Amino acid sequence: MIYLNAEFKSSHYDLRKYSVLLFATYTLFGLAFSSYSYQLRYYAEHNGIDYSFQSKLESISYILVALFILNIGKISDLVGRERAVFITSAVGSLSPVIALLSISPVSFFFSVLALNSAFLGGAVARNLLAIEIGGVKTGSVVGIAMTGTAVAMIFGPIIGDLLKGSFGFFGVFSFSSSMFVGSALVSFFMKTGKSGVMYKGWGISSIPSELRGFATFATLDRFAYYIWVPLIFALTASEGISIQSSALLYSIQNAAWLIFQFPMGILADRWDPRKLLSLSEILTSLSAIMLAVGIVEGGDIVALSSSFALLGLNIASWAPSYSSYFMKKTTGERRGIYMASINFYATIAAIPSPFVGGALRSIIPGGYGHLLFAAVLHAINAAYVLRIR
Secondary structure (H helix, E strand, C coil), X not given: CCCCCHHHHHCHHHHHHHHHHHHHHHHHHHHHHHHHHHHHHHHHHHCCCCHHHHHHHHHHHHHHHHHHHHHHHHXXXXXXXXXXXXXXXXXXXXXXXXXXXXXXXXXXHHHHHHHHHHHHHHHHHHHHHHHHHHHHHHHHHHHHHHHHHHHHHHHXXXXXXXXXXXXXXXXXXXXXHHHHHHHHHHHHHCCCCCCCCCCCCCCCCCCCHHHHXXXXXXXXXXXXXXXXXXXXXXXXXXXXXXXXXXXXXXXXXXXXXXXXXXXXXXXXXXCCHHHHHHHHHHHHHHHHHHHHHHHHCCCCHHHHHHHHHHHHXXXXXXXXXXXHHHHHHCCCCCHHHHHHHHHHHHHHHHCCHHHHHHHHHHHCCCCCHHHHHHHHHHHHHHHHHCCCC
């Protein structure tokens, strides 16, 4: 590992200390995101911005998010992993503020842009920080950190619903912004150093040959996932499922995530991470199918709960296996730009996803065609990832 000095690498105390700080960063970010993201969709729907228009704005935002991700990778390499984490969390804190100031289509777009930048850029920044801290124990370190996220994601929707009931959207959005700020501030207590490597231009790096199969897998996954998951609460709102029921479903998802996160982290270190990634894709495919069943059955709670639980298992298995595979395949000071480049191309691929999802939902009778299409893509990707080296 190139950033951490010899004293840090040899000190179990420092590893524990940094793991606790990483846990706090992930937890606060999880509280910020989970209390707010589904509320934002209902807030928009309540103010006349429907599913179709939200999907268009979502797609457009990914163009700018992709550039943000690329530069977060550069920042992570240039000035330190923890500073990139600070920037992404700080950007996230702006999303609720923008939404509160105005709920026009323009302000909603910038609110979504800030949220997606924080979520996708933050995932890159935090994973790079976790890899730097964890080294050969990356899967376990990510598993511990994301257990904090899972706990936060269980209570976040509940807190959001309680705040909405007591103080309206203002209470929810203010809480979320403060949690994003807290996540940013915790990162100041971690010092991982910097490489000093210099980049020119946008820094779009040629992905090394040993990572190209993985990049293809990540790109197809992002395209399929973004056909349906980011707008899942816009879908539940349009299907007449109450905001209270959506909060419950979100908590079911995150309970499944919490229960399985740490075991999945350990498994990512001890098992071939490609097999765990394949399992993650299968779980996502089944989740999309069960969501379609829930819609067909008029909001059947068993089918919907199963869908969200499977999605929680997908999250628990995805992050540690992704990070573990990437850690094993990369070394050196350009790790940040390599991860950012993969996520850049994956995000570009996701730009048409909400359009595709919205079109399939409108064209195919029943309102679930996009879910079945995504399920097929995830199943194909589950087979493909086992073929990469």
